[in-house]
Amino acid sequence: MSDQSQSLPVLDFGSQTAQLIVRRLRELGIYSELLPHDAPEAQVRALKPLGVVLSGGPASVYAEGAPQMPAWLVEADLPVLGICYGMQLISRALGGVVQRPDRHEYGPASITLSAAHPLFYETPTEQLVWMSHGDRIEALPAGFQALAANAATPFAAIGDDARRWYGVQFHPEVVHTEHGRTILSNFSFRICGANATWRPAEFVAEAVERVATRVGPDGRVICALSGGVDSAVAALIIHRAIGERLTCVFVDNGLLRLGEAEQVIATFREHFQIPLVAVNAREEFLSALEGVADPERKRKIIGEKFVRIFEREARTLDNAKFLAQGTLYPDVIESSAPDRKKGVTIKTHHNVGGLPPDMEMELVEPLRYMFKDEVRAAGLELGLPEEWVWRHPFPGPGLAVRIIGPVSHERLETLRRADAIFMEELRNAQLYRATQQAFAVLLPVQSVGVMGDGRTYADTIALRAVTTDDYMTADWARLPYELLARISSRIVNEVADVNRVVYDLSSKPPATIEWE
The missing domain is CATH 3.30.300.10 (GMP Synthetase; Chain A, domain 3)
Incomplete structure (x- = not known):
């Protein structure tokens, strides 16, 4: 089990890169989870936080209905790092002024540090960062000082050392900020006092335990197998948790790559020896997609069709109650799934936002908050062959979303x-x-x-x-x-x-x- 005696949770205000902050912290060896911005204090405290990170978000902090700072956090005596919207939120909550200027900043920008500071330890005075904001801080709250600036953003980074609250207007979690990893490391280790104790491969044991608890001693699971690393890792985790109560179902929807259906069926049956049901549903899918050009309609049609087929198969397998998928967190972020209330939908993933609301089965998604590299580490830990681990991602809707227009x-x-x-x-x-x-x-x-x-x-x-x-x-x-x-x-x-x-x-x- 990974060491969760300490963590740095991230409160989610709807940024498309919110979970990327979690990923960067995990890369540093620090356990982190993404929680709703309005998560109860008890939920955050249960993770034994050494500090809290506030993500960016699409709203303006002064707009009606915009998500606000949790009231408990102001008196929590925890270090805080606000990123973009998170920094503006700190300023507004503590008496500063946030406004929309004439000039916005989107993309690469250079900032200049005001003075040496632990948050920017071992980074240069001039450095390249990634900006993506329309609002900016015009006046700081009492106790804060400017740590960095440029011509467009007079407060590109701020800090109150007594409170141990800091903010950056840019995004240190993206690779375009050249010293972003160092900045997050400095906050984690120098300011919060964290230790590097978490390892991605240890996720496997935790996932097995969670699946066993969710499914219970008698539950049966159908796993939607695509042949990619995500669904394969999900299947192996579930099989380790519940054994023969798992049945994998591979649906040939007619939207696969050349020779893929035959390869998946043969490889999975021979290598993993897990019960596999192969369903030829090519005509069902192509008939449902006939004449459909809109990509969102394609995804929803395909998502619903998959679920109905899995429900049909479940009735032949002692009425299996659970449907397992290899959903990853980038899918959840882009689909603005129900557990990300402030996210903006970029596109609906057929296995997230494309699922029908009246589906009969309960979802089991052991990889839902994992990134691709973490899943690959888990796959190697589970003994998945390297050619499977390093296979390129393939979208659930298959070639339907690589044909622009009707299929x-x-x-x-x-x-x-x-x-x-x-x-x-x-x-x-x-x-x-x-x-x-x-x-x-x-x-x-x-x-x-x-x-x-x-x-x-x-x-x-x-x-x-x-x-x-x-x-x-x-x-x-x-x-x-x-x-x-x-x-x-x-x-x-x-x-x-x-x-x-x-x-x-x-x-x-x-x-x-x-x-x-």
Whole structure:
């Protein structure tokens, strides 16, 4: 079990990177959880906090209905670090002034430290940070001093050493803040007195215990198996917790990559020896998706269809009551799931916001608050083969959200073949592991081309490859030109009805990793 005799919980005010703060603290070896901003004091105290972090958020602190500082925290005698909205909240709650200036700051910015301070120990006087705010502090509360500033933000960092309360207007949790990890480390170890005692691999034992408690001594679980690392790790954790009362169900929805269904069925049955039911539901899904172009409708249709199939299978298995999924926290954040009341929905993930409200089964999600790297560490701990652990993520709605526009048998076949070429060439170039996610997208765009001295009017394939540490932010992968040229040539020559290939140079943000 991990050491939870100390923690640094994060109060969630709705930031898209709120859980990323938790991830950074765990990387430092400090146990952390994301809690609602209005969590009762007893819930926070139960984690034995050495301090508290206030996340950013999309609201303005002075707006009607904006989430406010928990009243108990002001008198709690705990160190506090406010990030972006969290810093503005500290200022407003303690008598400072927060306003919206004419100039906003979004993206990279340089700040200058006012003086040496423990929060910025071993960081330079001038440093690059990542800003994303419309409001700013205009006057500090009593007892606070400015720790950093720039031309647009006179109070880029503030602190009250007597109270041990601090704030930064920028986001130290994102990789674009070059010394963000050091700043969080300084707050954790130098100001809060934390010790590095938590390890991600130890999550496995905790997850097994939680699943066993939730399911009980007689409960049966169906695990939605996709073949990716997330659902595989979820299945292994649940199997360790309840043994033969787990049945994995693999649904071939007709939206998978080339040869994927056959590979998943064979590998899982042979390697893990866990009961597996394979369901061929290709026509069910494609019929339900016929003519649907809107990505949110696609996700909701697919989410509901999955659940109905699992419910149907559950009735044949002594009426299994629980449905297990490999949901990760980035899915929860982007979907603004019910346990993140102040989050803004970016897109609905079929296994979070896309679930029907009248579903009959209860959810078991042992990975719900984990990041991909932590899941991979758990997978290795559980003995999952490396080729499974390092497999690129594949969206639950499958190729339906990599075909922009309506889905059809013909368009699926076009995309499968193009995507298979892309993956084969990445592996041949030994760059599959160097990219954390890569795939092809079939666009709803046709263009004029010339093939064999004749005019063509054919489809366009977009290639997408990204590098990322956490999937909350990502940068486009700088693949060699020669490799891209070879991939493009093969797709145009080997895939019917494609005459143009483009490469996506967008980062996240402002884009998302997937196109839909």
